[in-house]
Amino acid sequence: MTRRSLLIVSALASAASALWPLPTSLSTGESFLRLASDFSIDHSSISNPPQDLLDAITRTLGFLQTDQLGVLTVDRGASNASAVKAAPEISSLKLSFDTGHSGTVTSISDEAIDDLESRVEGYSLTLPADGSAATIQANSTLGLFRGLTTFGQLWYYVDNITYAVEAPVEITDSPVYPYRGFMLDTARNFFPVSDILRTLDAMSWVKINTFHWHMVDSQSFPIEVPEFPLISANGAYGPTFVYSTADVQNIITYAAARGIDVLPEVDTPGHTAIISESYPEHVACPQATPWATYANEPPAGQLRFASADTTNFTASLLSSISARFPGKYFSTGGDEINTECYTALNASGQTFEQALDTFTGATHGVLQSSGKTTVVWEEMVLDFNLTSLRNDTIVMVWISSEDAAAVASAGFRLVQAPSNYFYLDCGGGGWVGDFPSGNSWCDPFKTWSNAYTFDPIANMTAEQAAFVIGGEQLLWTEQSHASNLDPIVWPRAAASAEIFWSGPGDVDTALPRLHDVAFRMAQRGVGAIPLQPMWCALRPFVCDLLA
Amino acid sequence: MTRRSLLIVSALASAASALWPLPTSLSTGESFLRLASDFSIDHSSISNPPQDLLDAITRTLGFLQTDQLGVLTVDRGASNASAVKAAPEISSLKLSFDTGHSGTVTSISDEAIDDLESRVEGYSLTLPADGSAATIQANSTLGLFRGLTTFGQLWYYVDNITYAVEAPVEITDSPVYPYRGFMLDTARNFFPVSDILRTLDAMSWVKINTFHWHMVDSQSFPIEVPEFPLISANGAYGPTFVYSTADVQNIITYAAARGIDVLPEVDTPGHTAIISESYPEHVACPQATPWATYANEPPAGQLRFASADTTNFTASLLSSISARFPGKYFSTGGDEINTECYTALNASGQTFEQALDTFTGATHGVLQSSGKTTVVWEEMVLDFNLTSLRNDTIVMVWISSEDAAAVASAGFRLVQAPSNYFYLDCGGGGWVGDFPSGNSWCDPFKTWSNAYTFDPIANMTAEQAAFVIGGEQLLWTEQSHASNLDPIVWPRAAASAEIFWSGPGDVDTALPRLHDVAFRMAQRGVGAIPLQPMWCALRPFVCDLLA
CATH class of the missing domain: 3.20.20.80 (Glycosidases)
Structure with missing residues (x-):
């Protein structure tokens, strides 16, 4: 069992980069990026894609449409709106296996029930700031699925626009514990x-x-x-x-x-x-x-x-x-x-x-x-x-x-x-x-x-x-x-979930990201509770004990 | 403020008489009674009945149809079914003001916001065992409404039949605290x-x-x-x-x-x-x-x-x-x-x-x-x-x-x-x-x-x-x-709600009735939690600390 320290990247305090669990390695920029109305997920490089991967792609596209989550700031992103409207537009996410892949395509379902030690859940993800295609690469179908899950957490909503807040994003990720x-x-x-x-x-x-x-x-x-x-x-x-x-x-x-x-x-x-x-x-x-x-x-x-x-x-x-x-x-x-x-x-x-x-x-x-x-x-x-x-x-x-x-x-x-x-x-x-x-x-x-x-x-x-x-x-x-x-x-x-994917984290800084988890779950029909008054959820760290 | 001691009547241990809050005075028998398919609530003795009373009657009739609550026993009442089918059938509940009523009919809504000390919430209720009409009498429209609420708690369901389990029932009731x-x-x-x-x-x-x-x-x-x-x-x-x-x-x-x-x-x-x-x-x-x-x-x-x-x-x-x-x-x-x-x-x-x-x-x-x-x-x-x-x-x-x-x-x-x-x-x-x-x-x-x-x-x-x-x-x-x-x-x-209506109760015996409250609320779309494993809820007192 290997153990790695967490890379906690600067942007947490903005409550914008709200990935959960935190990726092994994450770098983010400061640009907005709009999701094109004809945004699609391109799996053409995967021959005979398994049905469960296609279904996961469909669910991901659905969340991009229906999450409609305002960023967790006081104005829920209203002040972002004009800049977002002027931002580059991204039309595609390309999925592909990387060079370590065996060549035999198996389903998420089969890979999910493999021996714990044999499962391959890692992936890498890029979201360029200029509107060129995003990418997810993995050595497994299960890894592509984990990447899709991460991708779905990058998006917020204001004035009928779905947008990312911290492009460009580069991630390499895999779990610490199986x-x-x-x-x-x-x-x-x-x-x-x-x-x-x-x-x-x-x-x-x-x-x-x-x-x-x-x-x-x-x-x-x-x-x-x-x-x-x-x-x-x-x-x-x-x-x-x-x-x-x-x-x-x-x-x-x-x-x-x-x-x-x-x-x-x-x-x-x-x-x-x-x-x-x-x-x-x-x-x-x-x-x-x-x-x-x-x-x-x-x-x-x-x-x-x-x-x-x-x-x-x-x-x-x-x-x-x-x-x-x-x-x-x-x-x-x-x-x-x-x-x-x-x-x-x-x-x-x-x-x-x-x-x-x-x-x-x-x-x-x-x-x-x-x-x-x-x-x-x-x-x-x-x-x-x-x-x-x-x-x-x-x-x-x-x-x-x-x-x-x-x-x-x-x-x-x-x-x-x-x-x-x-x-x-x-x-x-x-x-x-x-x-x-x-x-x-x-x-x-x-x-x-x-x-x-x-x-x-x-x-x-x-x-x-x-x-x-x-x-x-x-x-x-x-x-x-x-x-x-x-x-x-x-x-x-x-x-x-985060402790055993990312390794132990920093309890002092995790709460804004966890609010994001709760708010996004609520948008998806899961009755997560509020961890604080909404006043606090929209103002990271202001309700901390010694704030 | 008057203070009265509770009349806790014998039948609690059967988990059948499950009124909450407990009435001031309650006597019950041991007979089943079927609700007729054309059961109605007769308000003809009330001249110009207020709309909120008519609405409360409609809601009560609705609950009698939709509660469909099995008694909280291991077989949920299945063993009652043949006796229930042979039981007398009740067709009517008659509402009336009793002799203390002023003669001026006011609405539930008006009476509900009167001075605390002036509100009249008491009522009496009878449910004969022979199928003759049940009655609710009160000195106020609000009292009739409280009686309807009690009436709605008397009914269970098995094999498409709505039935009461402890007819005859006689109740006189009013709150200890306003x-x-x-x-x-x-x-x-x-x-x-x-x-x-x-x-x-x-x-x-x-x-x-x-x-x-x-x-x-x-x-x-x-x-x-x-x-x-x-x-x-x-x-x-x-x-x-x-x-x-x-x-x-x-x-x-x-x-x-x-x-x-x-x-x-x-x-x-x-x-x-x-x-x-x-x-x-x-x-x-x-x-x-x-x-x-x-x-x-x-x-x-x-x-x-x-x-x-x-x-x-x-x-x-x-x-x-x-x-x-x-x-x-x-x-x-x-x-x-x-x-x-x-x-x-x-x-x-x-x-x-x-x-x-x-x-x-x-x-x-x-x-x-x-x-x-x-x-x-x-x-x-x-x-x-x-x-x-x-x-x-x-x-x-x-x-x-x-x-x-x-x-x-x-x-x-x-x-x-x-x-x-x-x-x-x-x-x-x-x-x-x-x-x-x-x-x-x-x-x-x-x-x-x-x-x-x-x-x-x-x-x-x-x-x-x-x-x-x-x-x-x-x-x-x-x-x-x-x-x-x-x-x-x-x-x-x-x-x-029970403490201040009925006066302090007996915590040793209340739980089966409170299970009934929770189960009935669930039937009515309120997400009450289970207080115990269902195994315990169906076996009164068996999960008590010293049982």
């Missing part, structure tokens, strides 16, 4: 497919490349599994709260076309109580009371992981589900396994750790045999000595950012998902009933700026740091559903 | 009229009767004032961020028809920096730096309240604005007046308190001479000795619930709006820039249950308690606009 994710829990509360698709769009706009889909949990099992039809029939919140096989395929396809791999998670052996509604023989202590003794959340219940039958059932279930996902990664969870539930009901004579080791070996084995790399939460490495856990397993650090070094020392690649920086639900108060004094266990609220100060390799040696493959912000949904998805997630989840 | 409000700040960020109208609808569903409209503040002045056209031209965030005179009238009319009085607030003399954009001569220390020395929030700037010219200007401005509001109450604010800004720039020779007393007397005087009762924040009573403050002024307690007793002891009627229970924005993290460690000043987040434990007369003598006229939850909008209005407000703001 994994940049967002996690959504669709089990505590359900999200319609349309909400997930809109979220995928927003993710792609800030170059997030992994949708970590925490599909199921103790409260509901909303995924249709054709081989186990009862599991959603009895485990979803109702017939309209199920992701059908077609829905899942739709989500996978939509994501991939936007450069996003879907990382499915079926959390085992804990967080599985709802399976007792369809397969009671495989679940220990279902709805046992008091729930707090047997689980971290109601209802209690976890897979009987000491049972060979249950192990076989689980392996079969995971195999069925994973077969529908073309990506190379699959998470089996492994967090918060309850000892009381095991102790109270285990009759196998194995220790907890022995049983878990056997279970993990078997369930991971079936996934690995079909070509998957397994992903687990941190307890599987830090709390147990599981000889069956292959060392290519990817580990998600969630309990605390303090735990990452230990995971790395154990020799596992890791994703930074620490609750103390990246949990988007924290600060919303306790949700357990009859507990009026209850606050969030992970108080306080994680503001964008708190998240943005996260250092992916804090307190790590260079050797440990090499195991960090990226990170993600996460939404657990005990108190969220479609009505508050956008405002809880955006623009906050852009914080980690 | 003031039950919700405050929205439209100055830190702007809200389109449509969002305010939707909020008014949701307020009316839980019998909130006052929209406290914090219209303007230091960051923007979004109200068109025809006599002072520059004030919004220069002070709004832009031409599309202005409430025109027609918009204001629309909001007032829409609110009144739903039993809601609009309490406008023009905060003075602090929180007025933006007026410097149009009338710089009246604003001291505009955008002075560091802002934190001269104001609690950026930008600094407040009215030169020691100046006779500024006092006259302010009186004229308040008079112009207040003339557009038909209600009897008008808030002049008065919170967070900055001493440094006064000291640095005052040249009048008066003390701060003398100047404020003169300013208050003059500005309140012009409002009072046009028939308004003035409303102020607590500092105007607790921090200063203002001889000009008439003792019919209503005082809003906001800094802390601890301050209410002192306001009452000073002899002022008061509204409970304490930040430590009722501020909906708390817990969202700091919004000031370059302050990544910043949390909300009023952390933690105020959950519904925290708000619901508020006791309006805690630590008060009976004499002090008599000054409490009600309360409200409040949304300050530094980090809110249309995208997160509904989820921040609903269903949380229903907590105070």
Whole structure:
């Protein structure tokens, strides 16, 4: 893993160059440039362009028409209008592969689900000031797509004119980390497919490349599994709260076309109580009371992981589900396994750790045999000595950012998902009933700026740091559903998107650019919240603490 | 002020009788009752029914058709279906005035803006189990409307049938407190009229009767004032961020028809920096730096309240604005007046308190001479000795619930709006820039249950308690606009709606009913959040802390 320092170029304070995430290298001028009414994106140099690239071009052209975003200054650009009208006009953006390209054209969708280490997301972009054609070059179709995303952030609107504010622009760009994710829990509360698709769009706009889909949990099992039809029939919140096989395929396809791999998670052996509604023989202590003794959340219940039958059932279930996902990664969870539930009901004579080791070996084995790399939460490495856990397993650090070094020392690649920086639900108060004094266990609220100060390799040696493959912000949904998805997630989840694309940034100067992200998302139909009064958003740094 | 204890009737645990706010007296049976397909609301006994009552009848009939809410049980009522099909059918609801009615029929809109102490909101309601006509009786049109609101909460849906679950129902009901409000700040960020109208609808569903409209503040002045056209031209965030005179009238009319009085607030003399954009001569220390020395929030700037010219200007401005509001109450604010800004720039020779007393007397005087009762924040009573403050002024307690007793002891009627229970924005993290460690000043987040434990007369003598006229939850909008209005407000703001209609309730048993509020709001297009995983919402009390 290489680590590069950020090139933060002068123009930030003008709130004009508002790219997010910041490119590896960016140079800008001071000229306006008008977008011609017949502006087009030229892909003629790409033989047999894949359909998803053509679709991305169409979407980009659409945003150039519909974003209609005024610059974030007090007059929203009105004072630019006369100069903009006199500015040179640009008619074309030319896409091409550069000399490093293999010659075989593959789709965004195929490249998006390649091995993390094999993905090629870099590109270079030029926007000349004189009106000659802009260019994006890359070694991959995915790289061209990332460049198009950047291109779409360069434009503002005044008096019916779309214009760039800082031509000429020259960019060379590629991500620091290969994994940049967002996690959504669709089990505590359900999200319609349309909400997930809109979220995928927003993710792609800030170059997030992994949708970590925490599909199921103790409260509901909303995924249709054709081989186990009862599991959603009895485990979803109702017939309209199920992701059908077609829905899942739709989500996978939509994501991939936007450069996003879907990382499915079926959390085992804990967080599985709802399976007792369809397969009671495989679940220990279902709805046992008091729930707090047997689980971290109601209802209690976890897979009987000491049972060979249950192990076989689980392996079969995971195999069925994973077969529908073309990506190379699959998470089996492994967090918060309850000892009381095991102790109270285990009759196998194995220790907890022995049983878990056997279970993990078997369930991971079936996934690995079909070509998957397994992903687990941190307890599987830090709390147990599981000889069956292959060392290519990817580990998600969630309990605390303090735990990452230990995971790395154990020799596992890791994703930074620490609750103390990246949990988007924290600060919303306790949700357990009859507990009026209850606050969030992970108080306080994680503001964008708190998240943005996260250092992916804090307190790590260079050797440990090499195991960090990226990170993600996460939404657990005990108190969220479609009505508050956008405002809880955006623009906050852009914080980690930049950290893991660009490397850690400067929290003192990032806010004006993040306002731009929020305002542009709003123009595109994503309900990002305002981070400040608009008075502040239009006056960079004037509302800073010591201003 | 009378205070009555709540009658909490047995059926709560079934999650079926889900009225919110709880009626004064409620008795329910155990029978299902079907709504006939030709169900109608009979107003024939009311001569010359006002149009707003007819409109309310139409809306109620609409909700009976479109709510289509399944009961909040695991099967959403499927197991009720066969019994429901065999249940008696009800065809009519008869509205009538009872014997106490004056005989003169007035509109909801007129009654809604009467003196707080004169409003008559009580009603009685019967829903017989045998299919004979239901009844609502009241001494006022406003009371009939409150009864219709209750009637609309009695119905669920299964298999294309709308049905009540606990017939017969008998209710007598009237509010404990006359003031039950919700405050929205439209100055830190702007809200389109449509969002305010939707909020008014949701307020009316839980019998909130006052929209406290914090219209303007230091960051923007979004109200068109025809006599002072520059004030919004220069002070709004832009031409599309202005409430025109027609918009204001629309909001007032829409609110009144739903039993809601609009309490406008023009905060003075602090929180007025933006007026410097149009009338710089009246604003001291505009955008002075560091802002934190001269104001609690950026930008600094407040009215030169020691100046006779500024006092006259302010009186004229308040008079112009207040003339557009038909209600009897008008808030002049008065919170967070900055001493440094006064000291640095005052040249009048008066003390701060003398100047404020003169300013208050003059500005309140012009409002009072046009028939308004003035409303102020607590500092105007607790921090200063203002001889000009008439003792019919209503005082809003906001800094802390601890301050209410002192306001009452000073002899002022008061509204409970304490930040430590009722501020909906708390817990969202700091919004000031370059302050990544910043949390909300009023952390933690105020959950519904925290708000619901508020006791309006805690630590008060009976004499002090008599000054409490009600309360409200409040949304300050530094980090809110249309995208997160509904989820921040609903269903949380229903907590105070019940406290001040029904009196303090039982936080241990309220949650299932509040889930019902949230689910029904969602059916009606208001983006209320889920308070728990749906698994819990469908299983009353099972997710309680000690369950």
